[in-house]
Amino acid sequence: MPADFDGSNPATRWARFCDLLWYDEGLGLWLDVSRMALNQRDIEGMQPAFAKAFAAMAALESGAIANPDEQRMVGHYWLRTPELAPDAETAGHIAGEIDRIEAFGHQVLAGGLQAPGGGTFTDVLWIGIGGSGLGPLLVIEALQAEGQGLPFHFIDNVDPQGISRILGRLDDRLGTTLVIVVSKSGGTPEPRIAMEQVRARLEQRGGRWAGQAVAVTMVGSRLDRLAEAEQWLARFDMFDWVGGRTSITSAVGLLPAALTGTDLRAFLDGAAAMDAATRAAALTANPAALLAASWHVAGHGRGQRDMVVLPYRDRLAVFSRYLQQLVMESLGKKLSRDGQVVNQGIAVYGNKGSTDQHAYVQQLRDGVDNFFVSFIEALDDPADIPALAGERPGDVLEGFLQGTRTALMESGRQSLTITLRRFDARSLGALVALFERAVGLYAELVNVNAYDQPGVEAGKLAAASILDLQGRLEGLLADGAPRTLEALGQELQTADPEPLFWILRHLSANDPAYRVSGSWAEPASLAFARV
Numbered sequence: 344m345p346a347d348f349d350g351s352n353p354a355t356r357w358a359r360f361c362d363l364l365w366y367d368e369g370l371g372l373w374l375d376v377s378r379m380a381l382n383q384r385d386i387e388g389m390q391p392a393f394a395k396a397f398a399a400m401a402a403l404e405s406g407a408i409a410n411p412d413e414q415r416m417v418g419h420y421w422l423r424t425p426e427l428a429p430d431a432e433t434a435g436h437i438a439g440e441i442d443r444i445e446a447f448g449h450q451v452l453a454g455g456l457q458a459p460g461g462g463t464f465t466d467v468l469w470i471g472i473g474g475s476g477l478g479p480l481l482v483i484e485a486l487q488a489e490g491q492g493l494p495f496h497f498i499d500n501v502d503p504q505g506i507s508r509i510l511g512r513l514d515d516r517l518g519t520t521l522v523i524v525v526s527k528s529g530g531t532p533e534p535r536i537a538m539e540q541v542r543a544r545l546e547q548r549g550g551r552w553a554g555q556a557v558a559v560t561m562v563g564s565r566l567d568r569l570a571e572a573e574q575w576l577a578r579f580d581m582f583d584w585v586g587g588r589t590s591i592t593s594a595v596g597l598l599p600a601a602l603t604g605t606d607l608r609a610f611l612d613g614a615a616a617m618d619a620a621t622r623a624a625a626l627t628a629n630p631a632a633l634l635a636a637s638w639h640v641a642g643h644g645r646g647q648r649d650m651v652v653l654p655y656r657d658r659l660a661v662f663s664r665y666l667q668q669l670v671m672e673s674l675g676k677k678l679s680r681d682g683q684v685v686n687q688g689i690a691v692y693g694n695k696g697s698t699d700q701h702a703y704v705q706q707l708r709d710g711v712d713n714f715f716v717s718f719i720e721a722l723d724d725p726a727d728i729p730a731l732a733g734e735r736p737g738d739v740l741e742g743f744l745q746g747t748r749t750a751l752m753e754s755g756r757q758s759l760t761i762t763l764r765r766f767d768a769r770s771l772g773a774l775v776a777l778f779e780r781a782v783g784l785y786a787e788l789v790n791v792n793a794y795d796q797p798g799v800e801a802g803k804l805a806a807a808s809i810l811d812l813q814g815r816l817e818g819l820l821a822d823g824a825p826r827t828l829e830a831l832g833q834e835l836q837t838a839d840p841e842p843l844f845w846i847l848r849h850l851s852a853n854d855p856a857y858r859v860s861g862s863w864a865e866p867a868s869l870a871f872a873r874v
């Protein structure tokens with residue numbers, strides 16, 4: 344039985360550490376939650392809720408409609424253990440896609456599949472947003488060995504400057520760039536618009552789009568239909584029952600692995616092994632349950648403490664962004680599954696240690712106590728970085744981690760630590776699967792649907808109505824007559840002149856045909872004309 348959380352007594356601390364430490368030899372992974380406020384009373388009190396959560400996860404894995412809003416099954420666990428899928432056809436399809444991805448990677452890297460103008464592909468340009476961009480970025484940043492496979496470039500936004508920068512970087516290599524367009528729904532505006540920009544530039548530079556383009560999307564989506572009609576180089580399936588934020592073990596994460604010569608089977612194997620470990624139906628024997636319980640106690644089941652992710656490994660710097668989507672899009676919900684307003688969620692941020700010690704860790708130690716830290720470390724230091732003048736970088740890094748952990752404890756701040764024996768494709772798969780399951784369990788504890796994202800729709804709809812308003816506004820100003828915002832509002836029958844101000848400020852910054860009179864500091868004085 345673990346002693347209660349109390350940083351002041353080394354003997355109690357040690358006993359608590361030993362009692363709560365979770366370790367799995369096969370996974371080579373330790374989880375220490377002894378410095379979270381998770382006490383025996385909490386563990387006992389949460390047993391019934393966890394019994395229900397474990398049952399819900401078992402039902403989800405066996406194909407229940409776990410996402411009722413979208414009437415969808417939730418099957419990311421099947422991606423690494425296809426035989427778990429509810430029917431043999433689905434299992435065969437998953438396994439077949441993995442084989443195809445692997446073969447495609449080999450063909451591209453070995454030059455069996457060439458750019459349309461001849462020669463091997465030189466680069467990959469990946470276009471996708473949210474889960475269609477973050478998982479691949481994590482795979483590349485975390486796992487691509489220096490100089491191995493193709494260099495990757497990402498467009499994960501519709502920022503024209505960002506698109507311009509990437510196109511400028513690729514420029515004369517556009518004809519030998521493999522362009523992978525990723526959108527589960529196949530209709531998300533940002534990647535679609537970015538794709539059109541890339542396509543236009545690539546064709547200007549003599550490339551042949553269909554021979555260089557690959558689609559990753561749901562069968563039958565708008566993107567899939569386009570890729571099929573134009574006979575793109577390849578199409579890979581993004582299954583209906585996999586959400587963007589849990590798609591890293593689908594083609595979304597496997598294709599980047601295949602195109603960089605990374606061991607995608609090891610990645611899947613690590614995730615499968617962690618899935619097996621996190622099926623344990625006992626709170627203290629299950630690392631994902633230990634995480635979920637610790638988060639719950641720390642934030643009083645209301646998300647009142649933020650999750651600060653501090654990996655002590657540069658290659659994992661992007662992991663906090665990855666977790667940000669996984670945790671916040673899954674748990675950040677207004678309504679419970681019973682329709683009650685709950686405004687749930689856990690805020691996630693972070694970068695990497697020890698770098699952040701010289702940035703925001705000051706506040707963590709001394710400022711507002713509204714967080715818990717998730718330290719992540721790997722024990723394997725590369726052999727080519729030796730001790731110099733008695734200083735070995737790996738030892739210093741470990742010392743800084745322990746130092747920060749201690750300093751936080753001394754000021755009563757909570758932290759947990761995940762330690763990987765080795766950092767590789769297998770352990771990254773395990774790490775991802777650990778958090779996926781913890782998020783699923785936590786969602787059960789707070790009774791929210793972890794698999795929908797209704798809040799995102801509000802912003803998408805509002806953006807669409809702004810673009811519609813802009814179209815009507817431009818139509819009105821085409822006659823060349825100057826108008827104030829108030830007059831424009833009246834003619835366009837909108838009671839709110841503010842969006843008109845924003846649209847015209849942007850238009851006039853980019854199009855010299857727009858003439859502006861009045862003062863920008865006094866929006867009501869402004870008049871606009873298109874001459």
Ligand SMILES: O=P(O)(O)OC[C@H]1O[C@](O)(CO)[C@@H](O)[C@@H]1O
Pocket residue numbers: 472473474475525526527528529530531534586587588672796799
């Ligand atoms: O892959 P898609 O369908 O383009 O969606 C991209 C992202 O947009 C969201 O649907 C939110 O709008 C995320 O859940 C998803 O990862």
